[in-house]
Amino acid sequence: MFQRKSAFEIRHQLGLSPAVAILGARQIGKTTLAKQIAAEFPDSIYLDLENAQARAKLDQADVFFEANRHRLVVLDEIQNAPDLFSTMRGEIDADRRPGRFLILGSASFKLLQQSQSLAGRLALVDMAPLLLSEVHQSFEDIQTLWVRGGFPGSYTTPQNDASWLWRDAFVRHFLHTDLPALGINVEPELMRRFWRMVAHLHGQLFNASSIAASLGVSSPTVTRYLDHLVQSLMLRRLEPYHANLGKRLVKSPKIYVRDSGLLHYLLGMRNVHDLMGHPNTGASWEGFCIEQICNHLPTGASVSFYRTAAGAELDVVVETGRETTGFEIKFSSAPKVSKGFWQACEDIGVHKAYVMAPVQEGWAMAKDVQVVSPLDIPMLLSKA
Structure with a gap:
């Protein structure tokens, strides 16, 4: 339970x-x-x-x-x-x-x-799929939840193959039954192709014209497909941070498949071995951590990402009205950050920043900058 x-x-x-x-x-x-x-x-x-x-x-x-x-x-x-x-x-x-x-x-x-x-x-x-704060019993739970995703039917199965079959059935039912029931009339195979393309672009800036060219449809149609999957809670559209900073800020949103298990299904990654050898491993970890952050936000908080044309970047910016917190997400047990991270923290004027990584215990990287585990998210955001 x-x-x-x-x-x-x-x-x-x-x-x-x-x-x-x-x-x-x-x-x-x-x-x-x-x-x-x-x-x-x-x-x-x-x-x-x-x-x-x-x-x-x-x-x-x-x-x-x-x-x-x-x-x-x-x-x-x-x-x-x-x-x-x-x-x-x-x-x-x-x-x-x-x-x-x-x-x-x-x-x-x-x-x-x-x-x-x-x-x-x-x-x-x-209500989100299962979160780390809801299932955590050991450090290994992070890997299981990340690989299988948070839908209880996928997470709780005794074997990875059963989890994979559950996700396969879920996607089929969603495309053929759930979307039409919501009044969304899109040919299921075309929506599946779009969904898979977005999975391959997970964590990247959304470019409707590029996807439209690949699908053979118009850019407005692709944007409508995106809206459908965002509104049906399958995708997350993370908007860029906007402020009058005198910087050339990126204006396009970043797109994520909200559930990591569905992302891995769409990318054909059946188990942890497939995941570790995949070029999208880092992006998958980023999206997994972002979901944990977004589902523990304090009431009234806003979330975005920061990127400038000059290369300053923060994966997540959380604003509560009282303070601004930055998160950089790295899939490394010994994470390092770039010059762009420090520049972004300075541009925004964050009160504190965290580098999130698959570590069991965090440490101080610099003044007001700490390396943390995603298990720490509820505690960190409760203080924001």
Whole structure:
């Protein structure tokens, strides 16, 4: 059993807000977690809206909600019943007690578009695949989670081959079933080709025209494909740091496959031996660490990367309003940084900087610059 980081936030928000939404990709454990939390509420109700019988119970949703006003109502796959949002709004306005609804959605953009009528009544909680802070028992857990990724079905299998088959089935189902269900009508094989191209460009600046030429489609079409995979939580678009520094800053975003296991599947890397001999090993490690950072950000923090035409660069810049923290990510047990790292720290005026590497114990590299392990991320960002 994993102690999901999202669980604390969900429980907290249910004590404050009438409705709480858990947003995350399919198969990351939203339903399991929601049922665990619902079991803590006496007489709660769980309805899977992919099930016709469950939807039938809500034919007269206003009557159903009023009759069960004293109970926590859990609505899974809420995007299948968008009309419920307006009914929920009226019911919440009639009784604004916290902890009335817990709703689950498999893609952020569609649920957010549908839930505009619940503005001011709905708290949003993002749920990621498994994080190091949720599974860590030993240093070897880093390697297992990195290779297999954080989807529980992939991570928990007893053998690497079974994990690979799980990811193969997941990608097929996602392309052929999940995307159409979200209203995204793209030929599955074309989207697979795009996804694989992005995997090969993982951690690089996004160049729509270059990918468009390879796919034989237009640049706007490629940008739309990117939007689809970002909005369905498969890709992360990391925007560049913007400030009036008098520097020629890079303006294109960097693109990452959010789950390292899916990245390795798309690149054909079945095990750690394939991974260690692959030219994308460093980029894969970078994306893995970035996901750990992004999923432990303090409330209200922003994340970006910094790069100038002159070669100054920081992989991650975290701004909290109080201070700015820089992260440089290296796949080396004895990491070294370039002149561009020091220049970037000076340009931005970071309060502190960390060099993240696969090490068991960190050390001070310079004043306000430390080498750290990704296991340290929760502690480091809790102080940011």
